Each structure stands twice: as structure tokens, then as C-alpha cells.
Amino acid sequence: xxxxxxxxxxxxxxxxxxxxxxxxxxxxxxxxxxxxxxxxxxxxxxxxxxxxxxxxxxxxxxxxxxxxxxxxxxxxxxxxxxxxxxxxxxxxxxxxxxxxxxxxxxxxxxxxxxxxxxxxxxxxxxxxxxxxxxxxxxxxxxxxxxxxxxxxxxxxxxxxxxxxxxxxxxxxxxxxxxxxxxxxxxxxxxxxxxxxxxxxxxxxxxxxxxxxxxxxxxxxxxxxxxxxxxxxxxxxxxxxxxxxxxxxxxxxxxxxx
Amino acid sequence: xxxxxxxxxxxxxxxxxxxxxxxxxxxxxxxxxxxxxxxxxxxxxxxxxxxxxxxxxxxxxxxxxxxxxxxxxxxxxxxxxxxxxxxxxxxxxxxxxxxxxxxxxxxxxxxxxxxxxxxxxxxxxxxxxxxxxxxxxxxxxxxxxxxxxxxxxxxxxxxxxxxxxxxxxxxxxxxxxxxxxxxxxxxxxxxxxxxx
Numbered sequence: 001x002x003x004x005x006x007x008x009x010x011x012x013x014x015x016x017x018x019x020x021x022x023x024x025x026x027x028x029x030x031x032x033x034x035x036x037x038x039x040x041x042x043x044x045x046x047x048x049x050x051x052x053x054x055x056x057x058x059x060x061x062x063x064x065x066x067x068x069x070x071x072x073x074x075x076x077x078x079x080x081x082x083x084x085x086x087x088x089x090x091x092x093x094x095x096x097x098x099x100x101x102x103x104x105x106x107x108x109x110x111x112x113x114x115x116x117x118x119x120x121x122x123x124x125x126x127x128x129x130x131x132x133x134x135x136x137x138x139x140x141x142x143x144x145x146x147x148x149x150x151x152x153x154x155x156x157x158x159x160x161x162x163x164x165x166x167x168x169x170x171x172x173x174x175x176x177x178x179x180x181x182x183x184x185x186x187x188x189x190x191x192x193x194x195x196x197x198x199x200x201x202x203x204x205x206x207x208x209x210x211x212x213x214x215x216x217x218x219x220x221x222x223x224x225x226x227x228x229x230x231x232x233x234x235x236x237x238x239x240x241x242x243x244x245x246x247x248x249x250x251x252x253x254x255x256x257x
Numbered sequence: 258x259x260x261x262x263x264x265x266x267x268x269x270x271x272x273x274x275x276x277x278x279x280x281x282x283x284x285x286x287x288x289x290x291x292x293x294x295x296x297x298x299x300x301x302x303x304x305x306x307x308x309x310x311x312x313x314x315x316x317x318x319x320x321x322x323x324x325x326x327x328x329x330x331x332x333x334x335x336x337x338x339x340x341x342x343x344x345x346x347x348x349x350x351x352x353x354x355x356x357x358x359x360x361x362x363x364x365x366x367x368x369x370x371x372x373x374x375x376x377x378x379x380x381x382x383x384x385x386x387x388x389x390x391x392x393x394x395x396x397x398x399x400x401x402x403x404x405x406x407x408x409x410x411x412x413x414x415x416x417x418x419x420x421x422x423x424x425x426x427x428x429x430x431x432x433x434x435x436x437x438x439x440x441x442x443x444x445x446x447x448x449x450x451x452x453x
Binding site: 071 | 278281282285286289290291293294295297298307310311312314315316318319320322323330333334336337339340341344345348349386388389390393404405407408411412413414415417429432433435436437439440443444
């Protein structure tokens, strides 16, 4: 995308009114072009003010209590973390991660009381069942839920697979993410899907992955560094074994807000 | 806590980096009303709006470095994050329902009784609301319509074109011109300069 093409789409991008492929092209260009990124940020700032025009509604008191409880649990010193809250995910099943993560953290503290033993057994059963349901290695699952993932971004499709979609769950402080994809084309044995993490326009390898016969994948992805370093994630189709840099156009992609 | 209430947003965000939950509480009290109101307006579902707001504030708590002071006022940034997350929710909902043209009904929004808001904060929000509303009202009706469909309903150019039965190019032009005018007015009046 050129700067002229970017200019044509900047307002739509700030309003999030572009189609998925346009959004990714604009975001990719902005990541590598300081002037256009600044223009997009200024336009976003103006667009953001539209939110002020909404009639003001007072939130319920329980909302504050819930948020503050979660936050204070977050900073409890090691050894005191027994409660993990994962927000309602649109893809389901991830909620199971919460209880499993809570017990894993409790185990790691060495302070698990006998009274919690039953909960541990139950959580272990859930972890095994979840690993089976998600079709991912149990070790990967343990690493993922210990990182306390939360919803990061939706994955937008491109012309290569317009029906494809996905979501990314991760903790910014970890390098592990759960990537859930659907409706991806099933590839032949000589091809694979490869995940890339974008950092200032440079793509870092996130590993190669496959989908099931229905085009679904639930991948535990390990970024080269903490997720917070990266601005976006993309998925391309590559030769089996992967590539050092993307050799085909992006199939799915998402921006970390 | 009382001392923290005198700090500006950027100083409070700095305290979040030091894992100070009192700073989060002050930021919550200061900004939750516009954030919650926007989520309810967009999602027309109070319980889902609560989850989005919870997600937004916990994301702020866990990743305060995502807010870059130079990119604009904190509240505008927070509204942007809420807007982004609400659009994800709306689009996910539409895809799952298979009714991409169905629009949520504004009338489902609820009045909720909760904590007494800070009167000064409410007054400040009101001032900003009126300023931005004036800027929006100054736009031609067709431009305002497409901007509101995109912003509050989360519709893309293509979906707006289908909804209004207008050519895609026409919709793109209206969005572009409308946002350019809106930005010009807001920048000229320096409306965001005083936003807390």
C-alpha cells in the first residue's frame, strides 16, 4: 500500500469501518510509515471523541467491586493467588482455563491446603479434558493457563481465505498465546500455516501449525519475546517446515490494541 | 487514596505500572461512566457491556504501558479501547447470528442506579459531550448518519452501503468527508486539549 492509498482509507480505518483485508493493509502500512501512523493516530483521536455524545448511564456498584477484586487478586504476593478470572470469551471453553489456572497457581505456591485437594483433583481432570478437547499438549496448556490469558484481538481474513476467522488470547507479560482459527483451507502435506508476530514492521517467526479436517485450529503459539513487544499477528501459508520470512500473502491477521 | 484523587491521569497510569490498585480505583471512578455508557449504547445489553468494561479496565491494569501519553487524552484513549472491543463483540455477534444486517435496538438500554457520581466530573463530561455533539450536528445529515452507523453499530463501509442501499463509493466518500470535517472542527476548537 502506498501513502496515497493509505490517505484514501485513513478515516475509514479510524472509524473501524473498513473491510478486514483493507484494515490489515492499512495497519501494516501504518506500522512501517511514521507519517501515516501519526495521521492515523490524530484521526483516531478525533473519532474517539464521538463516544462523548452518548447519554451518560451510571454503572452498577457491583461492577466496580468485581474489577477491584480482580485487580487486587492480581497483585497478591506469590503464594496468595488462588483466584483467576478470565472474562467471557466468545469462543467458549476458555472459561475452564480459569479454574485450572487458579489451582495451578495455588500448587505453585506450596501453600495449598488439604481442603483444596478435592478442587485440585477436579481441576486436574478438567485440565486433561480441556487439553483433549482443544487438541493441544497438556504441557502447553499448563504454560498457557499459567500465563493467565485474556482476549487480545480478533483475526481478520483476507482474499486468500475470506471465510476464515480467529481470535487470539494471551497475556502481554508472557510469550505464549492461544490462537483459535476457523474455516481455514485444509492444506496438503507439503504446506503448513505459519504464525508471525510483527514488531515495527519486522515479522518474527511464531511457528508452524495445522488445522483439522474442518479447517479449525487451536494453537498454543510461542512468540520469540513477550507479547507486549509486538503490534500485530499474522498467519500465512508456507512450505512444510516453515519459512524464515513470509513467502505468501497474509491469510489472517490482527492488531494488538 | 485521597491524595491520589488530586493526581492527573498520566500520573495515575504511572502508578499502575507500579501495581498500585488505588490508582486504578481513582481512574475507574473518574472515567467509568462514559466508558460504560458507550458500551451500553453500542451493545444494547447491560450485562455484556459490564463484561466489556471489566475487560477494558483489567486490560489497563495488566498492561498500562499500552497507553501512550503522547497519543491523546487518557479518556479518549480509554473510549477508543472500549469502542474497539465493543465492535469486536458486535461483529462476532452478527457473524454468529448469521444476520449481518440486523441492527441492535437502542431502546434496550437500561437506566441503572449505582454510586453517586462526582458532580464536577459529570459537569465536565457534559461540557465535552456538548462540544462534540455540536461538531457532529454541524455535519451534513448524510455524513453524520454513516459515521454514526459505523461508530455505534460497528458497520463497515460495505455493510452501511447494503443497509442504506447506496453505492459503496458514495458511503466511503461520506465517511471520509464527514470525519475530515469533524476533525477540523475539533482541532480548530481544540476540544480535546482540555479533556481530562
